[in-house]
Amino acid sequence: MLSGWLIALLAAAYLGLLFAVARFGDARADAGKSIISANVYALSLAVYCTSWTFYGSVGRATSGGLSFLTIYLGPTLMLLFVGVIVKMIRISKAQRITSIADFIASRYGKSQLLAGMVTVIAVIGVVPYIALQLKAMAASVDVLLNHSGSKGEWLGLDSTFLIAVILALFSILFGTRHLDATERHEGMVAAVAFESVVKLIAFMAVGIFVTYGLFGGLGDLFQRAGRLPKPISADSCSSIPGAPEPGLR
């Protein structure tokens, strides 16, 4: 059975491994031998699959059936409009723009007021999203800890707070270490790509377990799905994908 210390040790080891991958990526970039190939870059695009995606998309699948696929189909379609993205990158590089606020402001005559407004809107928009991520991680840790009978706090500090501190440390060390924000953060990209491989393996493992462990294989699952009234219906797509469902705890 997993004890609290073993979980902490494993989490620390995994973070250490991510640090090592990021360091390696940075070192290789400094030596002029970049490890960022097309495949590594493609893997790093899965950064949008956050920790909440794991809960959100599984939750969508249980409540809305196939509508969970929107989380994956949308980005697939968006990436086809690569021309727009390349254009944005070219403008950002030419004008040394590092944030979406500066980018939008530069399109409208470098308006300071507009840049400030975009910043405020972005901050307001992203705070609940970050809170969801932290909640997802803390919930996962608590599930493991409750399973082993220990409590999710340390020195009276909440597990969510501890996770936030560790993550802040990680991004300070590898995201904002250099003052020049226009340069490439190859270590970060390498760590994200490595994480994507871990996510892929985890999703496959869960998929195989659910298909063959909880149900009687793919045939059985398709038969059950076929017996549902209608796999896709208009009302199953009515609510926002990825949003927390009241019935999902």
Place this chain on the structure above:
Amino acid sequence: MKRASPTRQRLAALGLLGVPLLTYPLLSLPGGSMWGVPASYLYLFGVWAGLIALAAWVAERRGN
């Protein structure tokens, strides 16, 4: 106005094809089942795989 490269234009066209294929009027068409798999599942994953395959074909071919 400068035109985007042919590859990017083709990819954008593929995206414009994908949007109606994966939205409502067309999405409600497949019914029943084929080879024991519900047709709507086959349709969604088929269109998705098809888009990815076509995008890979457009992006990887060189020269001509």
